[in-house]
Amino acid sequence: MTDFTARITMPETARRGDVVPIRVIIRHPMEREITAEGLTPLPRRIIHSFRVTYAGEEVFRMALSAGVTANPYVAFTTIATETGTLHFEWLEDGGAVHRREARLVVTA
Amino acid sequence: MKRAAAALLCCMGLAQADGVRPARDFLSPELRAQQDDPSRHPGWLWVDEGEALWRAGERSCQSCHGDVAAMAGVAARYPAVAADGALLNLELRIERCREEQQGAPRFGYESQALLSLTAAIAQRSRGLAMSVPVDGAAAPFLERGREFYATRQGQLNLSCGQCHDENAGRRLRGDVISSGIGTGYPAYRLEWNTLGSLHRRLRACSLGVRAEQLPLGGADYLALELYLAHRARGMPMEAPGIRR
Numbered sequence: 001m002t003d004f005t006a007r008i009t010m011p012e013t014a015r016r017g018d019v020v021p022i023r024v025i026i027r028h029p030m031e032r033e034i035t036a037e038g039l040t041p042l043p044r045r046i047i048h049s050f051r052v053t054y055a056g057e058e059v060f061r062m063a064l065s066a067g068v069t070a071n072p073y074v075a076f077t078t079i080a081t082e083t084g085t086l087h088f089e090w091l092e093d094g095g096a097v098h099r100r101e102a103r104l105v106v107t108a
Numbered sequence: 109m110k111r112a113a114a115a116l117l118c119c120m121g122l123a124q125a126d127g128v129r130p131a132r133d134f135l136s137p138e139l140r141a142q143q144d145d146p147s148r149h150p151g152w153l154w155v156d157e158g159e160a161l162w163r164a165g166e167r168s169c170q171s172c173h174g175d176v177a178a179m180a181g182v183a184a185r186y187p188a189v190a191a192d193g194a195l196l197n198l199e200l201r202i203e204r205c206r207e208e209q210q211g212a213p214r215f216g217y218e219s220q221a222l223l224s225l226t227a228a229i230a231q232r233s234r235g236l237a238m239s240v241p242v243d244g245a246a247a248p249f250l251e252r253g254r255e256f257y258a259t260r261q262g263q264l265n266l267s268c269g270q271c272h273d274e275n276a277g278r279r280l281r282g283d284v285i286s287s288g289i290g291t292g293y294p295a296y297r298l299e300w301n302t303l304g305s306l307h308r309r310l311r312a313c314s315l316g317v318r319a320e321q322l323p324l325g326g327a328d329y330l331a332l333e334l335y336l337a338h339r340a341r342g343m344p345m346e347a348p349g350i351r352r
Binding site for chain 1: 146147148149150152153156157301302
């Protein structure tokens, strides 16, 4: 079973110029590394970057540290410009990349 | 005036047998808002996965029960006594269904898959009033649960009611003591950073009074779960809840 799941909440349509709220919650353990004596060592494995592009242009980027909670929730806004696809991309330690996308229809 | 107050207290006593209040009343306004908002409630990640599991495989849950929406109200009637006389909570009911109807191995208590399915089914009863049957075959289990609830336990020598009846609403360390009903479980507990079952929470209670932590799905916790569900009769289901 994969330990990455994403829930993206945003409107499907917006009027041009509207502020579009986007809420993203992901399921990820954000393992910050176990090194203490007597415990089974575990390498750090967190989502360290989160990037969102909209119609080919980057609209949101975030660096996440080992201090961020498991299953982090991120909310941000963007401005509706044209009908297009938002690509969500999460980069994980070890090189794994998780991707999701959502469509936004923009009316005049 | 005094008499009027006494009469009022008496009425309240009748309406709410033991002063039990819904679990959500004890949450901070922020947590309550988060519990009500699926877009920022991590518990919904498990609900999503549970609904996918509901449809997965050839002999899926869906192939017998239909859409998971048909499970509305089911969780509000658990734990329940099965045909063979065993008391089953929702988790164990799913496990049994899996073994007997689907011919598949059990998921295991507290496994992600079982938590997900339980959350998906319990969520369908959100907002509905708890109403477990406690007569007939369930009566002896209820009595056992009531006894467990009332028994002083552990090195701190506390019974459940000494916190959850006598001190409900007051603070204990960083949190507010609730009425101790399990209507929000499986719940996303911030302390755990994950979704967990009521029995996992009960183990934390046992640890808190420095009593023996009983096995998940064990007879004592099951009987207690039935008593708690009975205590919560009429209260709205909140699963998946958010808890400190």
